[in-house]
Amino acid sequence: TQLLEQSPQFLSIQEGENLTVYCNSSSVFSSLQWYRQEPGEGPVLLVTVVTGGEVKKLKRLTFQFGDARKDSSLHITAAQPGDTGLYLCAGAKSGAGSYQLTFGKGTKLSVIP
Amino acid sequence: DAGVIQSPRHEVTEMGQEVTLRCKPISGHNSLFWYRQTMMRGLELLIYFNNNVPIDDSGMPEDRFSAKMPNASFSTLKIQPSEPRDSAVYFCASRRGTGTYEQYFGPGTRLTVT
Numbered sequence: 001t002q003l004l005e006q007s008p009q010f011l012s013i014q015e016g017e018n019l020t021v022y023c024n025s026s027s028v029f030s031s032l033q034w035y036r037q038e039p040g041e042g043p044v045l046l047v048t049v050v051t052g053g054e055v056k057k058l059k060r061l062t063f064q065f066g067d068a069r070k071d072s073s074l075h076i077t078a079a080q081p082g083d084t085g086l087y088l089c090a091g092a093k094s095g096a097g098s099y100q101l102t103f104g105k106g107t108k109l110s111v112i113p
Numbered sequence: 114d115a116g117v118i119q120s121p122r123h124e125v126t127e128m129g130q131e132v133t134l135r136c137k138p139i140s141g142h143n144s145l146f147w148y149r150q151t152m153m154r155g156l157e158l159l160i161y162f163n164n165n166v167p168i169d170d171s172g173m174p175e176d177r178f179s180a181k182m183p184n185a186s187f188s189t190l191k192i193q194p195s196e197p198r199d200s201a202v203y204f205c206a207s208r209r210g211t212g213t214y215e216q217y218f219g220p221g222t223r224l225t226v227t
Contacts, residue, residue, distance in 0.1 A: 031214055042117070042204050042218030043156075088156065092214040099144065099163070101214065105155035 003027055004091055004104035012110040016078050021107040023072045023089035030094040032065055032072045033101065037086040079111045115139070117219035119205050125225045131193040134222045136205030137186055144208040146216060147180055147190050151201045159203075162188065195226045 005024045013019055023032070031050045035043035047056050049065035049072060056063045060083075062075040076083055086108050090101040118137040126132055138145050147159040160170040165182045173180070177196070182188040192199055202223050206216040 033214060040220070042206070042221050044218070045215055048215060099161055099208075100158060100169070101216065103156040 003102045004089055006087075006089060006104035006107050008107060009105070010108050010110075012112065013079055015081060015111055015113050018075070018077050019079060019109070020073055020075045021087055021109070023074075023104055025070050025091060027091070027093070028069050029091035029102075030069070031092045032069070033090045033092070034063055034072070034074055035088040035090065037088060037106070038084075043086075043088055076109075079109075081111045081113050084109055084111050117205055117207050117217055119203075119219035119222050121222060122220060123223045123225075125227065126195055127227055128196055129194045130226075131191065132195045132199075132224060132226075134190040134203050134205075134224070136188045136190070136219060138188070138205070138207030139209070139217055140186070142207035142209045142217070143185065144210075145182060145188050146206040146208070147188070148204040148206065148218075149201045150204060150221070156204070159190070192224075195224075197226045200224055200226050 003025055007022050031048055033048045034046045036046055037043040047063045049063055052067045052069045054065045060077045064073050086106045088103055088106045090103045092101055117139055120135045143164050145162040148156050149159055150156045159172045160180045161168050162182045178192055180190045202221045204218050204221045206218045208216045
């Protein structure tokens with residue numbers, strides 16, 4: 001069972017467009033992370049959200065953690081070709097096994113110049 | 114500062130051969146993770162070490178897989194014998210302390226078993 005569902009699976013847009021990708025679960029997470037992975041490289045951490053309802057901004061990227069801490073979204077404004085990559089969300093649970101991150105399968109974003 | 118270092122970056126081997134993947138975590142990080150990434154299953158945790166001790170190896174697929182961490186600066190993941198279904202990208206990640214969830218990934222080893 002996939003604990004974290006990411007949608008859409010693939011997204012191809014023109015440079016300058018806005019987009020939102022989603023990360024949903026039936027489980028509650030103590031924190032959620034977003035990573036970006038470029039071809040031939042490992043995932044790189046973009047942000048960690050901890051509090052339900054939290055919104056964090058990283059330049060043109062806006063991350064939101066759902067009030068119930070079961071879901072998250074990533075919004076990109078005026079996408080650039082450099083935003084191309086695989087966006088992964090990962091949830092962490094508190095208590096026993098809190099070291100473990102559960103990863104979604106990712107959204108593969110292509111931004112066309 | 115050097116990030117997580119993995120070697121080799123690419124490995125092509127024949128079915129039945131032994132494969133050893135290597136990882137050097139970031140200095141000062143005391144947690145180390147081995148992951149496997151495939152299109153079908155995404156990123157899967159194979160094993161987690163804390164202070165060089167294996168804490169959770171429930172993600173290791175079967176007895177053909179083994180991992181060691183002889184010291185704080187080196188870990189290996191070994192597959193013996195390898196099978197075509199082991200073809201994947203294997204990542205090592207490290208983390209500083211246990212109070213943070215932030216993991217830093219290496220560039221990965223792309224393994225192809227023919």
